Amino acid sequence: MIKKGWLALVSTALVGTLFLAACGQTKSQQASNKQELNVATTAEMATLNTVKYSDTSSLEALQNTFEGLYRFNTKSKPVLAGAQSVKVSADKKTYTFTLRKDAKWSNGDPVVASDYVYAWRNMVDPKQASPNSQRFLPIKNGLKTATGELPVDQLGVKALSKYQLEVQLEAPISYLPELLTGAPFYPQDQKFVEKTGSAYGTSAAKTVFNGPFVVKNWTGTNLKWNYVKNKDYWDKKAVSLKQVNVQVVKDTSTAAKLYQTGKLDYTALSTDYIRQYKSTPGYHTKSIPLIGYMAFNVHRPDTANVHFRKAIAQAYDKQLLVKKVLHAGSPLNGIVPANFAFNSQTDTDYRKDAGDMLTYNLKAARKQWALAKKELGKDKLSVEILTSDTTESKQVGEYLQSQLEANLKGLTVTVRSIPLKSRLQATTNYDFDIVYGTWQPDYADPVNFISDGGQYHLDDDYHNANYRNLLNQAATTYATDTNKRWATLIKAEKQLIKDDAFTAPVYQGAMAYLLKDKVHGLNISPYGTMLFYRDVTIK
Known part of the structure; x- marks a missing residue:
């Protein structure tokens, strides 16, 4: 999803990642000996540019082929990676990282402090229109540089020397290591990027990598590519896997059958197959902080109307969706x-503290619907829901279509399902009325959803002063006061979701998958469905 402000990830909640492959007993044994896997993903990759990505296929590729100051270990805890040490100032607002001198790009260039400065400044540069610029709000002047109020060289990142990097924060935060594991904070080889120009990241040949793997044979449009062990990776001795062969397979039934016949070692299960394969050996399920939601194009008269949005957001039965369509997950009534x-002081769940924002409520929905029709001067309205063309996304879109048409008199809904890459571009170009997508977080703090959450064009289109002020207070005034910061974030979410219905929450996801016993060390992101191959061994 490309929204000027956050990763909008888009693919699907339960379907979407990879399928490890082998082809029969003999080939499977050969794959084990070679430490080579064949996998599938449900959606095409859009980019290898860390500044431009906004889909889960691209993110998974980036997280396996790039590396930042920190990475997740096998216990899903952040550990130093591109940095070998860090010093923190007494006020906890300045971090000085010493980079590894043995870290290299896949073209042999050293990974230096200026590569981080270059990449981070690109991330907040309004001219780049990065969908993830809001991730830099905790960094000093992150908001002011992203909005163009200050030049990008005022962002709180500085190369003190070739291998020393200084990062300044707006205020102390407890989740900085988790934040810095994310793809927006990866470096870029400045010399290579400037030489490649606008073509950077559009294909494997136009990208260089500093992570455990490199991407090979991706032309920018094809549906097959490879992750190959990076011979220049500083910790290559810790990487057993030699190669991962990836292909796009959107039909989950095909993947499930391949798993049963021993030709796949891993497959995520879409909603249609959870019940069918629940008793299959290797079945696993995991509740995840993935959300499904609808976003509105506020540049079109109907969807710009707040009453229209509130009517839509409260007119579909979320419980019925997760029970009859998704077969997993739970209703979501906030972002x-x-x-x-x-809460680190009370240990209470944020969602419990914040309560419900927008629930399934036909009485309230129809009241808002009447107000919308009156203000718009129409008795009949038509709207299109844009989704990706994966099975699950289409099913959710069709369910929402059915519910909305049945519950809001005079509303006609059509569903347009297109390939993910096309959907991302359509969203970027405002070629939609309502778009359905999913999103996964990058660190365990409510602000990751409230100031991002995959909400398309949040920076560009949502200018509520109260919301912005509350976010600023949470990041500065109350940065070290846990309870006041918590309460302030709840107010910001209420403004965004309950009062303005800028986004309509739909459900919280759960991941179901099948995994062969011979696959060891396959790690799943603590924040969603992305897989990490760095520690995989085939035995």
């Missing part, structure tokens, strides 16, 4: 999911 972020 922040449950069991994700907890």
Whole structure:
């Protein structure tokens, strides 16, 4: 999803990642000996540019082929990676990182402090229109540089020397290591990027990598590519896997059958197959902080109307959706999911503290619907829901279509399902009325959803002064006061979701998958469905 402000991830909640492959007993044994996997993903990759990505296929590729100051270890805890040490100032607002001198790009260039400065400044440069610029709000002048109020060289990042990097924060935060594991904070080889120009990241040949793997054979449009062990990776001795062969397979039934016949070692299960394969050996399920939601194009008269948005947001039965269509997950009545972020003082779940924002409520929905029709001067309205063309996304879109048409008299809904890459571009170009997508967080704090959450064009189109002021207070005035910061974030979410219905929450996801016993060390992101291959061994 490309929204000027956050990763909008888009693919699907339960379907979407990879399928490890082998082809029969003999080939499977050969794959084990070679430490080579064949996998599938449900959606095409859009980019290898860390500044431009906004989909889960691209993010998964980036997280396996790039590395920042920190990475997740096998216990899903952040550990130093591109940096070998860090010093923190007494006020906890300045971090000085010493980079590894043995870290290299895949073209042999050293990874230096200026590569981080270059990449981070690109991230907040309004000219780049990065969908993830809001991730830099905790960094000093992150908001002012992203909005163009200050030049990008005023962002709180500085190369003190070739291998020393200084990062300044607006205020102390407890989740900085988790934040810095994310793809927006990866470096870029400045010399290579400037030489490549606008073509950077559009294909494997136009990208260089500093992570455990490199991407090979991706032309920018094809549906097959490879992750190959990076011979220049500083910790290559810790990487057993030699190669991962990836292909796009959107039909989950095909993947499930391949798993049963021993030709796949891993497959995520979409909603249609959870019940069918629940008793299959290797079945696993995991509640995840992935959200499904609808976003509105506020540049079109109907969807710009707040009463229209509130009517839409309260006119579909979320419980019925998760029970009859998704077969997993739970209803979501706010932008922040449950069991994700907890108050460090009280240990209470943020979602429990914040309560419900927008629930399924036909009486309230129809009242808002009447107000919308009156203000718009129409008795009949038509709207289109844009989704990706994966099975699950289409099913959710069709369910929402059915519910909205049945519950709001005079409303006609059509569903347009297109390939993910096309959907991302359509969203960027405002070629939609309502878009359905999913999103996964990058660190365990409510602000990750409230100031991002995959909400398309949030920076560009949502200018509520109260919301912006509350976010600023949470980041500065109350940065070290846990309870006041918590209460302030709840007010910001209420403004965004309950009062203005800028986004309509739909459900919180759960991940179901099948995994062969011979696959060891396959790690799943603590914040969603992305897989990490760095520690995989085939035995």
